[in-house]
Amino acid sequence: MSDSDEGAGRAAPSRRKDARRNKENLLDAAAAVFVASGVDAPVRDIAARAGVGLGTIYRHFPTRADLIIAVYRHQVDACAEAGPALLAAGATPHAALGEWIGLFVDFLVTKHGLAAVLHSDEAGFDALHTYFLDRLVPVCTQLLEAAAAAGEIRSDIDAYALMRGVGNLCIGAESDPRYDARRLVGLLVAGLRSPR
């Protein structure tokens, strides 16, 4: 029950070898295409790279968001687990919050267009939105509360809004050398500090 098995509501692995192999190929192909062309890459490209038909991709991943989730699940989980670790590591809660947000930003900006698609209202992306939020908002809330309890930041900030803001700031960060998303995020985190 480490990580690749079925979790709570995940589907059991298929009983058929070809199905398992195709799903694996699809994940590899999608990962490769995502780094090459961004998460907006045409579904057909991914299917072609995996040597698979369109029907197959949609059977394994009913919506494109499900595919993206599957590809990045491990990294999102790692980010979620880093939160408590950072908090326990000794630095101040505000510093931990800053570092954790840095991890989140790193994750987003290294994936072309992920940030943009994350907050897209296109139909079908609810699952992606929901997964990110369910996994990361609680962690962010915990960091925020710790920093607020320590009196380091104002206490009227909502983790959801903050994460959404950070995600938004990361949009287009890879494709414009004049725009340094990390610096802006740093400013935002600085703005969290309690007045005086």
Next chain:
Amino acid sequence: MSDSDEGAGRAAPSRRKDARRNKENLLDAAAAVFVASGVDAPVRDIAARAGVGLGTIYRHFPTRADLIIAVYRHQVDACAEAGPALLAAGATPHAALGEWIGLFVDFLVTKHGLAAVLHSDEAGFDALHTYFLDRLVPVCTQLLEAAAAAGEIRSDIDAYALMRGVGNLCIGAESDPRYDARRLVGLLVAGLRSPR
């Protein structure tokens, strides 16, 4: 030479009455459709609302961005002109900067999806990007420099990056009651303050 005439590089009005009328109808229709369905509305919707063919819309506005620019030109210009006015109005430069950014945010959030499309890297949107930047970045630079000269904010901030960040923060602000773009922008502006 007040405002509706041709400026520096704008095309002269057509010699034909029907062409001028269609362009006018197109602008009205686009404005109406933009408030009803957002700036992402299908080109066909706008053409239909204007009672015009697809060819006509593309002849007058070679790219969708040109249409958006034409529709919002006046408001962008007003925003640009408000900058110096605010600075002269008496408050501190940092307050003026905050108010001016508030104006910019108001402009963006009342137009469904404008913020998103502004920083889109889709081909053809360069013109929109460029127009906004050319018009507003100098104003923002002026405000930033005034505030920096007064020692109110750190001086290592680039107007382009700031405006881009603010624009990004406004993405999706209309469609999610849990996300208050204005508050996040406020935090960002607070983060601009010089340390100590």
Next chain:
DNA sequence: AACGATACGGAACACCGTTCCGTTTTGGCA
């Protein structure tokens, strides 16, 4: 009135994500 320049409309094209279904493959069972 006639005619060339200009603008018009919308069919046609090139993509896209997604659905659907006839065909192929698989793995358990007799």
Next chain:
DNA sequence: TGCCAAAACGGAACGGTGTTCCGTATCGTT
């Protein structure tokens, strides 16, 4: 081993975009 229903496969087809293209209609001028 041979069989066969269940499962998965591939890709044509659909509905929706933005954009191009060109035969036709209109305008303003001579």
